[in-house]
Amino acid sequence: MSEVSRLNLTETAQVEIHTGKMGAQGGSNPKGESFGFTNYYMTRNEEPFIPVVGEFHFSRFSHLQWEEELLKMKAGGVHIVATYVFWNFHEEEEGVFDWSGSRNLRHFIDLCAKLDYPLILRIGPFCHGEVRNGGIPDWVFAKPIEIRSNDPEYLKLARKLYREIALQMKGSLYQDGGPVIAVQLENEFMHCGAPNDAWGYKAGKFLTSGTGGNAHLAELRRIAEEAGIQPMFFTATAWGGAAVPEEGFLPMLAGYAYTPWIPNQPPSREFIYQDLHAVPAEPVNYDTREYPVAYCEMAGGMQVSYNARPFVPADSVEAMTLVKLASGSNLVGYYMYHGGSNPVGKKGYLNEQFLPKVSYDYQSPLGEFGRIGESYDRIRSLSLFLESFGSILAPMTTILPDGQSNIEATDTEALRWCVRHNDGAGFVFLNNFQDHVAMSERPFRIELETSCGPVSFPKEGEAVLPANTGVVLPFHLDLHGVSLISATAQLLTEVRADGEHVIFFYAHHGLTPEYVVAKSSLSAIDTHDGQVSENEDHYVIRPVVGKNKSISLRTADGNQVRFVTLSRQEALQIYRFDLWGQPTVVISDGPVIAHHNQLVCSSPGSSSIAVSLFPAPKSEMRTNTGQTVPFQAEGLFHTYTLEFSAYVPQITITNPTEKSALLQFAGDWPSHVEDVWLEIDYDGDVAEAFLNGKLLTDHIHYGKTWSIGLKDVYNQLEQSTLHLSITPLRKGTVHTFINQAQVERFEGVEIAVFHRIEAIPHYRVSLFPAAQR
Template sequence: MTQLRMELYRKPKEIRPGKLGGLVGSNPKGETFGFTSFYMTRNGEPFIPVVGEFHFSRFSYLHWEEELLKMKAGGVHIVATYVFWIFHEEEEGRFDWGGSRNLRHFIDLCAKLELPLILRIGPFCHGEVRNGGIPDWLFGKALEIRSNDPAYLAYARKLYREIARQMKGTLYQEGGPVIGVQLENEYMHCGAPFDAWGYKSGVHLSSGQGGNAHLAELRRLAEEAGIRPMLFTATAWGGAAVPETDTLPMLAGYAYTPWIPNQPPSREYLYRDLHTDPVEPVNYDTLEYPVAYCEMAGGMQVSYHARPLVNSASVEAMTLVKLASGSNLLGYYMYHGGSNPIGKHTYLNEAALPKVTYDYQSPLGEFGRVAPSYDKIRSLSMFMEAYGAMLAPMGTQLPADQTAIVPEDTDTLRWCVRHRDGAGFVFLNNFQDHLEMPSREGIRIELSTPDGIVSFPRRGTLSLKNEASAVLPFQLRIDDIHLVSATVQPLTRLQDDKGQAVLVFYAHEGMEPELALGASSVVGATIAGEGAVEREPDAWLIRPAAGKGNSVRLELAGGRSATLLVLTREEALQAYKLKLEGRERLVLSDSRLYVKARQLICTSPGRPDWKVCVYPGVAGGVQLSCGKAEEGREGLFHTYALSVGAFEPTLDIRKPSARSALVRIEADWPEQVADVFLEIEYEGDVAGAYLNNRLITDHIHYGEKWPIGLKEFRNELEDGELHLSITPLRQGTVTSFVNQALVERFEGVEVAAFNGIRAVPHYVSALVFGR
């Protein structure tokens, strides 16, 4: 048995105004954002926001609203986006703000959908864009980029004035969504490949000159142009420059890093107190600011020389570890991938990266692809939304053995606690990048709190599976309930039809559900479905069966009642908290969900039949945009079994050679089909997809199928065919020598083959409740 013990310290985390304490932004509705030295506030309450990076200019503007709604349904509170200079002024003096470069349209959509926005406006952005976003023509000028050279600042001023025109009237204090602006990126820390150089690889742009003096000049130029946001942000890792005034320093965490050859296991999955002990040196007093991440890996872009396959469990585990370690703002780079636009004179990608695709293996990817990580981090975002006000002021406490752990240690169980006044959460992690962690059996945790010993579980032991991470609550007062301990993870909170509290948890594999409730707060407990209730002298011990068909009704000491739901892990990954018919409801579905106006939009990749479960239910039935629904009940949930009719797109595939495939696909899709994805399995080095002689996307092979969403190209597909081309992977020896010109001779086998090309319809139906 692994016995874990900790005595919780009694002194609470010191929280003071900090450097940003005087910064309060309010809008005409009276809504506010602010900061302490430890957390952000929303309308005066502690708040742990989730920030999702989505580059508008890397996605078709025709589908921005749908993708932003998917982000919102996924638990994103704030959107962040780059404004890449080279995308908008590829030719000097000719700014392009149209189509998918229409910044104002993107800002207005964020306003419409009530999504606050952080703009990262450069001039230097990086973002794996050509020259880090600096236009080629600027290098023909006699100036020093990323410096206070007056000639460079003159061009920066023109850029900011153009951006300001697009932003006019959109700042938070003006009633718009823009709450923050980042000037520059990783300044005084790193540059980007100098792709305009062209003579050899490995030449990089300057990391910057002048430190905070240059950032001060950029701020002056921005404010002079009318860009005066509630706050500025700065990328602060690697010793980067960080201004001290009205600027939130933000951090990064990556575990799959192409810029580190033969990367060892990273430190990103070890617990630490980030507020006092950041992962790497920084140029600011960490105790004066909240721990905030703007670039926590939502995936990783594949490069030609480094092709990491990012485990979706890594994104969930990193979120949990950073949260446990004291981060009170969690930003994903990328949350949503996309495609680089093609320039007028060249491709706009960074060297050695795909020319077009910027899928990034992110939760939402190129063409709107949904990854398993989307579901995993959505469950954590629901937890932060429900319990963030409690969690945000809680300090991190590490067990004594945790500070000595190195990433290569697969023997020591990784855990820590966040608490305040003896109440909080235990965090467990059993994931480490680049290593296989063993499953843990026979774990027992005991905490000494001011209100007594708390054990997980009360009797027996629990297990933690390989790659699993978990959050277990203790000594919390929630909606008149004293939750002493639980071996189930909090998911969300809501209210039933009578305004009574509903607490939703889920059970991890290997952890039998158990909730101990203080006897003084509960006078009775009744199981609906399977499970057991036991009355102990000091607590009610509830062991419900996991699953949406079961629930527990509590009678509380104050005369109110409450409901406990314990879902399975699979059900939790299908769970959304959405506003339907004027109130928040818990919705479970094996399809993908988001809400648009009164409609619940359901999309189902590859399956024309799926189920939607809603609690509390909606009276008055349901209307569907297409298909039919069979209504039913399962426990407390109203259920709808949907069927929209199968569709098999016609594919005509010709293969002129092993390296090429010509694909004609039926473009006349029925109403129940929102999109069709090609899923391509191939062997080779890299591949490209061409339509009407235009490269629409490409792929560097890294072991996964190659997905291509077709709805954006549907009209062109009616009369055209898609050309898929593979550059072969060489297995053999290349000999090179110079004979007037460079000569290469290859001896071996060239591998290029299509192993499968199939069309997967993505079905859709919109539900309106309460007809």
């Protein structure tokens, strides 16, 4: 048996929660909804709140698709949207501002307002964001000024920019009824710059990281407020010793484990538990005890560069989120949550050097063209947990077992775990993922001494923590009158229906689920779908896993509570919407969004999709094509199978050379096909896609399939040829010598070959109760 890990929580102090430095920065809108702060967490309508923030750069995506993508973000569990306003995207030529089309900030703000979506604007002047010059237009460098400083001439330019932005966002502040809750001024100020691509003579020339510290941020704030940009609070990127004003600014942190800026990157410490409220992960210029721990740039992926091509696994995104939550973070923000494409400028491309000219996919949960990645499901499952139980977690103190914060990143033997608790109730967090290190499954047994009594995980013997997995296990929680002493299943979400509180857990692969419940809290128990053993003062319940199984509990005070234990796969397919007048849990094997009181169901590549609904609709369900859809009862759920007529896109592929492919499309897409995606597997260095002679997108090869969504160029496809081109990957030796000029000779093999080019239809149908029409 493995060594028992023990922790006495009765001897630990609780964090002191008070107003802190952000206490005066909240506010309410005309509807009476509010946001606020303590020194430890954010509040929403005066309740503790752990928001999920998702970065989506509006100007890197087609404005025709913004609403749909925002709805996908909502369905994915994002509570707050963040976006950059890149100066050089809007004033590429001095004095000529462009706020049209996909640069239309006002339209994006209005869509957020329409969807009741809080918004954080990051307005520069310096933004970075992997754009040319960090967002500073080229023409600025022709002036004798010091950027990112209190140089009066630079401040004049900042004033003009802020006034233009203020015109676009007029009336959009939260306190005025709009969506904008916060504004970030500058970015990584006094910490780092960006490549100076305007200089151009050689690589490695960087912009200044800035001068003037808090005095410069104070000037930018004064200029912004004079222009009418007066949000409830400002934010500041606070890592790397960056400048952070003491009042009115929420310091925001970053966490990246797969980076192109560290050659031969060693394992990071991002997966080691810390108490970030008490001891910051790195030196910062503010008192961490006076502010909530907030992350605005936790890696949702990573942009591939020419010189470094990291792949970010979905396991890492999920594990880092759980480690930061366990370590005290009470705001999790993903950079990027939604990727996109750089617009092409009037004078050239607007990318940062060594990066793709157009593609900014970022391997993010939602990628270029709206690609849905594996991490989308991971983040959503964690967001559902925070939505239902975040108000319980937010005030809880981080407690580290001895030695946890000193574990080496390369250590594969030590059990990585910590606790967040409040008055004896809380959550045990375990992590068995580490970047750049292979981890093995880990037997464990954890015993806690709490003010509510002893707890062990599992109740008897030991359990197994799977490799590359993060787990959250509850203890001593009151769930609507059920006294849950412990569980080896992870809490997911809850909904009230038909007089019952239905609580959804899920079982991790290899971790046997059990619930230990105090007998005194129950008057009846129905374990038809499971086994129960009775002890002197508690029951140990071992459930059957699956959405069609459940356990019914009646509490001593008369509440009816039901536990449903989903499989890991079902948990990654679950959504929660307000639909048809009630909170509705959806389990779908394809992506879904809620729009106009309909459930819009998508099916990439498959001509059928199964959708399970709870509470079960009270009337028959129909589709937007007029079909009535039968259902199958599966426990609490009604499952609807939606079938489509299979469609095979008509595409002709010719190869003028091994490294080129010409694609001709024919025929209209049927109405139930919402998009067609190209999936391209190739070997080579870099690939580009041209339509009508213009670069549509590009791809630096990093070992994964290249995907291109076509719906935005659908009307051009039938009259045009799509050209795919590969730059060969060289394997061999380059010899350099001088003969009147520098000469290169390559000896070796050039690799450029297409292995698969396939057009994948994405089907779509809307589902709603027949009584609705």
